[in-house]
Amino acid sequence: MRKLASHRLVWPAGVLLALLVANFLWNRNFFNVTILNGNLFGAPIDILRRAAPVVLVALGMTLVIATRGIDLSVGAVAAISGSWASMYIINSGDRTSVKVVLTAVGVALLIALVAGAWNGFLVSVLGIQPIVATLVLMVAGRGLAQVITNEKILYPDNTPAYKLIGGGYWLAVPFSILLAGAIFGLTALLTRRTALGTLIEAVGVNPEASRLAGVRSRSITWIVYIFAGLCAGIAGLMLTSNSTSADPNSIGLFIELDAILAVVIGGTSLAGGRFSLAGTLIGAFIIETMDTFVVIAISARSTDVFKACVVIVVCLIQSPEARAWVATLFRGGKTRPPVVMAAVTTTAAPVSASAAELTDIAGRVSS
Amino acid sequence: MLAGSGGPTAVPIVEMSNISMTFPGVKALQQVAFRLFPGEVHALMGENGAGKSTLIKALTGVYAIDAGTIVKSGQEVRFHGPAQAQAAGIATVYQEVNLATNLTVAENIMLGREPRRLGLIDFRAMRKHTRSVLAALNLDIDPGSLLESHSIAIQQLVAIARAVDINAEVLVLDEPTSSLDAREVAELFTVIRKIRDSGVAVLFVSHFLDQVYEIADRLTVLRNGELVGEYLVGDLPRIALISKMIGKELAALTELKQGTRREAAERVAGKSFLTANGLGKAGSVYPCDVEIYPGEVVGLAGLLGSGRTELARLLYGADRNDSGTTTINGAPVKLRTPRVALDNKIAFASENRRAEGLIGDLTVRANIVLAMQSERGWLRQIPRKQQDELADKYIKALDIRPTNPEALVRNLSGGNQQKVLLARWLITEPNLLILDEPTRGIDVGAKAQIQKLVAALSDEGMSVVYISAELEEVLRLSHRIVIMRDRHKIAEVVNTGVTVNDIMETIAAEAGQPA
Numbered sequence: 108m109r110k111l112a113s114h115r116l117v118w119p120a121g122v123l124l125a126l127l128v129a130n131f132l133w134n135r136n137f138f139n140v141t142i143l144n145g146n147l148f149g150a151p152i153d154i155l156r157r158a159a160p161v162v163l164v165a166l167g168m169t170l171v172i173a174t175r176g177i178d179l180s181v182g183a184v185a186a187i188s189g190s191w192a193s194m195y196i197i198n199s200g201d202r203t204s205v206k207v208v209l210t211a212v213g214v215a216l217l218i219a220l221v222a223g224a225w226n227g228f229l230v231s232v233l234g235i236q237p238i239v240a241t242l243v244l245m246v247a248g249r250g251l252a253q254v255i256t257n258e259k260i261l262y263p264d265n266t267p268a269y270k271l272i273g274g275g276y277w278l279a280v281p282f283s284i285l286l287a288g289a290i291f292g293l294t295a296l297l298t299r300r301t302a303l304g305t306l307i308e309a310v311g312v313n314p315e316a317s318r319l320a321g322v323r324s325r326s327i328t329w330i331v332y333i334f335a336g337l338c339a340g341i342a343g344l345m346l347t348s349n350s351t352s353a354d355p356n357s358i359g360l361f362i363e364l365d366a367i368l369a370v371v372i373g374g375t376s377l378a379g380g381r382f383s384l385a386g387t388l389i390g391a392f393i394i395e396t397m398d399t400f401v402v403i404a405i406s407a408r409s410t411d412v413f414k415a416c417v418v419i420v421v422c423l424i425q426s427p428e429a430r431a432w433v434a435t436l437f438r439g440g441k442t443r444p445p446v447v448m449a450a451v452t453t454t455a456a457p458v459s460a461s462a463a464e465l466t467d468i469a470g471r472v473s474s
Numbered sequence: 475m476l477a478g479s480g481g482p483t484a485v486p487i488v489e490m491s492n493i494s495m496t497f498p499g500v501k502a503l504q505q506v507a508f509r510l511f512p513g514e515v516h517a518l519m520g521e522n523g524a525g526k527s528t529l530i531k532a533l534t535g536v537y538a539i540d541a542g543t544i545v546k547s548g549q550e551v552r553f554h555g556p557a558q559a560q561a562a563g564i565a566t567v568y569q570e571v572n573l574a575t576n577l578t579v580a581e582n583i584m585l586g587r588e589p590r591r592l593g594l595i596d597f598r599a600m601r602k603h604t605r606s607v608l609a610a611l612n613l614d615i616d617p618g619s620l621l622e623s624h625s626i627a628i629q630q631l632v633a634i635a636r637a638v639d640i641n642a643e644v645l646v647l648d649e650p651t652s653s654l655d656a657r658e659v660a661e662l663f664t665v666i667r668k669i670r671d672s673g674v675a676v677l678f679v680s681h682f683l684d685q686v687y688e689i690a691d692r693l694t695v696l697r698n699g700e701l702v703g704e705y706l707v708g709d710l711p712r713i714a715l716i717s718k719m720i721g722k723e724l725a726a727l728t729e730l731k732q733g734t735r736r737e738a739a740e741r742v743a744g745k746s747f748l749t750a751n752g753l754g755k756a757g758s759v760y761p762c763d764v765e766i767y768p769g770e771v772v773g774l775a776g777l778l779g780s781g782r783t784e785l786a787r788l789l790y791g792a793d794r795n796d797s798g799t800t801t802i803n804g805a806p807v808k809l810r811t812p813r814v815a816l817d818n819k820i821a822f823a824s825e826n827r828r829a830e831g832l833i834g835d836l837t838v839r840a841n842i843v844l845a846m847q848s849e850r851g852w853l854r855q856i857p858r859k860q861q862d863e864l865a866d867k868y869i870k871a872l873d874i875r876p877t878n879p880e881a882l883v884r885n886l887s888g889g890n891q892q893k894v895l896l897a898r899w900l901i902t903e904p905n906l907l908i909l910d911e912p913t914r915g916i917d918v919g920a921k922a923q924i925q926k927l928v929a930a931l932s933d934e935g936m937s938v939v940y941i942s943a944e945l946e947e948v949l950r951l952s953h954r955i956v957i958m959r960d961r962h963k964i965a966e967v968v969n970t971g972v973t974v975n976d977i978m979e980t981i982a983a984e985a986g987q988p989a
């Protein structure tokens with residue numbers, strides 16, 4: 108039992124469970140999943156589907172953050188890839204052609220890959236701080252998307268093959284969920300079945316020691332930014348194909364903040380090092396479930412306040428310092444010897460750091 | 475030798491007695507006494523881990539002492555934080571200048587004490603005051619210029635001027651000359667003498683012996699956290715100082731059996747594994763030649779800052795050389811990165827275990843297999859079963875505790891961390907193993923285990939480059955010794971009948987004279 112409680116995913120998972128229960132209490136039909144026209148429908152399915160782009164972006168973000176980096180440009184990359192694909196399909200004239208859609212998707216992903224490689228180049232070769240390096244593309248990327256779309260809002264609808272990515276179904280399940288799930292599985296496989304995960308963590312914990320141990324930290328860093336770009340590209344396709352309109356100004360707007368939030372809620376520290384893909388997944392689900400709850404139970408004006416409150420609760424219960432403090436309250440004052448406290452704080456340092464960062468982001472998201 | 479108009483008077487300005495400090499697992503200071511008199515330059519001497527910086531931090535309020543007393547101007551004081559020490563007149567200038575480089579010289583000197591007029595900062599008065607402070611030290615620096623526009627040397631002088639201006643009675647200079655050239659050092663010394671002559675007690679820490687003998691009036695030697703003694707500089711020849719700093723080897727260390735060792739000369743026969751010609755790097759090591767033969771231990775002897783670590787880093791490609799060539803087994807190789815060295819079967823365990831060795835948040839197992847894994851590339855992960863076998867094998871062989879391979883390496887003691895690092899390199903089966911201070915800061919038992927291991931490895935044919943501050947340790951293990959001083963290789967001796975004294979004499983010989 109104690110071992111279970113000490114697992115780092117217990118708290119985020121608990122919060123997710125609490126949110127689901129709250130949703131259920133508010134709306135007894137919350138968990139009802141029906142089959143309509145042979146496809147699954149229901150609130151849980153909606154949450155999963157809406158979480159799909161955030162999950163994708165957050166996956167890339169997890170690896171980037173594990174190397175002590177951050178990628179602010181993912182929203183802009185999503186906008187570029189989504190608007191390029193839409194533009195190509197519209198200009199092709201033949202919206203029913205699968206070949207056109209495949210080309211559009213392929214080239215859009217190639218662009219996303221190049222964007223990621225550019226970020227990786229700035230960070231790993233030129234040694235620019237990640238937050239600054241990716242800020243470049245974050246700002247320039249939306250402009251680039253504007254140029255691609257000629258500053259117009261595009262309507263790539265009536266394109267069945269393209270619609271499939273974000274809004275279609277396959278085997279009764281929304282295709283975006285399957286796609287996000289598949290990429291999640293692939294990432295897990297790639298990081299845990301090869302040595303990539305360990306090497307990413309090593310670079311994140313101690314870059315100099317890793318270099319001296321012969322780790323090619325430059326190419327590792329490069330790989331994670333490329334991966335983050337690719338994930339953002341796929342997310343951009345999902346978002347545009349589902350919304351039937353591509354406005355480069357709004358595709359994936361602030362998705363980078365949601366992604367960072369998901370990563371940190373999932374217990375990966377912004378200081379780099381050990382990461383948890385499953386934690387990120389839970390984090391993304393928490394964000395989306397929260398949004399659903401907000402829509403049905405809370406007035407639109409106070410939604411951000413509610414979100415911020417939940418985020419603060421998540422980070423407080425993840426902070427061993429806060430938990431120790433609460434424990435002393437229940438035990439009747441500060442009777443615990445200071446030595447024990449000291450020991451708790453030392454082991455707690457990385458986690459509590461991430462908690463502090465979390466409050467920080469919570470502030471940004473809700474502002 | 476006691477120059478200076480003030481000269482030490484009978485009453486010390488600072489007297490520390492019976493100072494003890496303990497960190498988890500380490501006795502950093504044991505019953506150390508230390509005095510400072512007004513109007514003297516006092517050098518604090520000792521090798522790595524001797525307790526110099528701990529003592530300075532105790533004096534300047536960074537650490538709270540566990541036991542002992544600090545008496546300042548006749549009154550017992552207890553500092554909680556550096557601000558209190560500064561208020562008591564003890565100013566510190568660290569190796570890395572801790573001023574705001576984006577502010578002007580005047581703003582830095584007056585930081586926190588800005589003259590005001592009608593509630594606003596009076597910049598004119600500030601510059602005027604700064605000019606007079608700098609003039610008093612014969613320094614020609616524009617008070618309105620940005621600090622970052624000046625060299626490190628000037629920044630250091632500004633920091634000293636600030637200390638003088640806040641009426642410091644004690645000025646602590648921690649390695650102030652480590653990044654200065656000869657001319658800058660001379661300028662610094664002029665200022666130090668001026669300050670000393672005005673009655674300030676200057677505590678000077680440096681590992682450059684020439685500089686200590688030039689500037690200091692008295693010196694205190696520490697070793698392994700204990701006081702060795704306090705001496706007038708004139709009474710202590712260099713050779714005596716070095717032997718006091720390095721000391722005698724601990725009796726608890728077992729003697730290695732001489733019987734199993736092949737003759738030193740025999741090892742140097744045949745073809746060399748690595749040959750470096752004119753290997754050097756500007757600002758780090760002057761070009762020198764090194765040859766390393768299979769199955770021999772080459773000791774790098776020299777004091778801290780002599781270039782011993784820097785040379786080792788060049789041999790591993792941790793730093794890139796800018797002169798010279800290297801060949802391995804006769805073929806020319808450019809050791810540009812650690813990765814190239816690793817591919818050429820060279821391994822390097824840094825003296826700085828925490829910053830440059832261990833991945834603290836990963837497990838013992840992950841740390842042990844890291845170098846082997848990076849050699850294989852990320853695609854070909856070492857199967858988990860093999861990882862477990864390797865970890866278990868080396869945990870047993872090197873007696874690593876705790877024996878749990880899944881323990882986080884940052885929670886291990888220093889000696890065990892060192893063994894984890896050794897294991898990391900040993901499983902790559904290197905031909906040349908470079909060990910920089912592998913026994914520093916670890917307990918006697920682990921020390922003996924590591925020394926035995928080195929001897930055994932070289933008997934099996936591995937080449938080892940061994941660096942240690944303890945000359946006896948270098949002598950005991952090495953077949954050949956390269957002696958370094960002031961970033962030059964000054965001598966190379968085959969270890970037959972060489973004594974610690976011989977090496978100390980070589981190091982102590984006046985710079986400029988042939989050793």
